[in-house]
Amino acid sequence: MKNNFILNKHCLLTKVNSLQISGKMENYNPYSCDVCDKSFSKSSTLTTHQRTHTGEKPYPCDVCDKSFSQSGSLKRHRRTHSGEKRFACNVCDKCFGQSSSLTEHRRTHTGEKPYAFDVCEKSFGQSSSLTKHRRTHTGDKPYTCDLCDKSFTDSGSLTRHRRTHTGETPYVCDLCDKPFIECGILTTHRRTHTGERPYACEVCDKSFGQKSSTGARTPVINRTHVIRVTSRSVRVAV
DSSP states (O other): OHHHHHHHHHHHHHHHHHHHHHTOGGGOOOEEOSSSSOEESSHHHHHHHHHHHHOOOOEEOSSSSOEESSHHHHHHHHHHHHOOOOEEOTTTOOEESSHHHHHHHHHHHHOOOOEEOSSSSOEESSHHHHHHHHHHHHOOOOEEOSSSSOEESSHHHHHHHHHHHHOOOOEEOTTTOOEESSHHHHHHHHHHHHOOOOEEBSSSSOEESSSSTTSSSSOSSSOEEEEEETTEEEEEEO
16 A cells, blocks of 8 residues: 555656646646645645635634634734734835735725626725625625624624624723724724824815714714715715
C-alpha cells in the first residue's frame, strides 16, 4: 500500500514537472473536491477549500473564542486585538488593519462602486454590500438568532441584535465613558464632544452631526434639509 502511494506521488510530481517545463501548468488542477466540482493545483488549496464544506476552523485566536479556517485569516483577526493598522489612506490619513479594508475605504473618496446588481440599478463599493442587498430581493435571511426567532440578512445585524439580549455594550466613549451597542452610534455620540458636523445642507449653510438631527425616525420640526452623503443626496428632517 505504501509503495503504491509513493509510486502515485512520484507519477504526479513527474507530470507536474513536465507541465511546468512545457508551460501548461496554469490550467492543470489535479486535486478535486469530492463534495463539489471544484479542482485545484495544490493539495493545500484543496484542504483549505474543503473546510468550507466541513466547517472546520483549526486556527483559534488565543485572545478571544474565535476560530478560522485559514492561518492568514487568523493573522488579520489578531490585528483587531493588537490595534495594529499598517495600511494608511493617502487622502485622509485613516489607517486600517487590512489592505482590503483600505481598498474599500478609498472608494468613499473616489465614489467608485464596482459591484453592480444585475436586477436593479444599484451599485456598491463592497462585495459584501452587494450580497446583503441581493438578499433584500430574494428574502434570504441566513443568520438566525439562537435566543429568539429573528433572522437577519447579514452577520453584523445578527451580532448587533444579540446584544439586545446580552446587554453587551462594547463601544465606550473615551471622553465620557458612556457605552454603546454599535460603533456607528459611538461615532455619532463623539461629535457631541468634538462639535464635528460632517453633513452639510446643499441648500443652506447648515451642517449636522448625523443624518437625522434627532437620531430617530420622527422629526421634531417640519422642515427638510438636503445633505450629501458620499455620492447621493439624503433629505434630513430637522
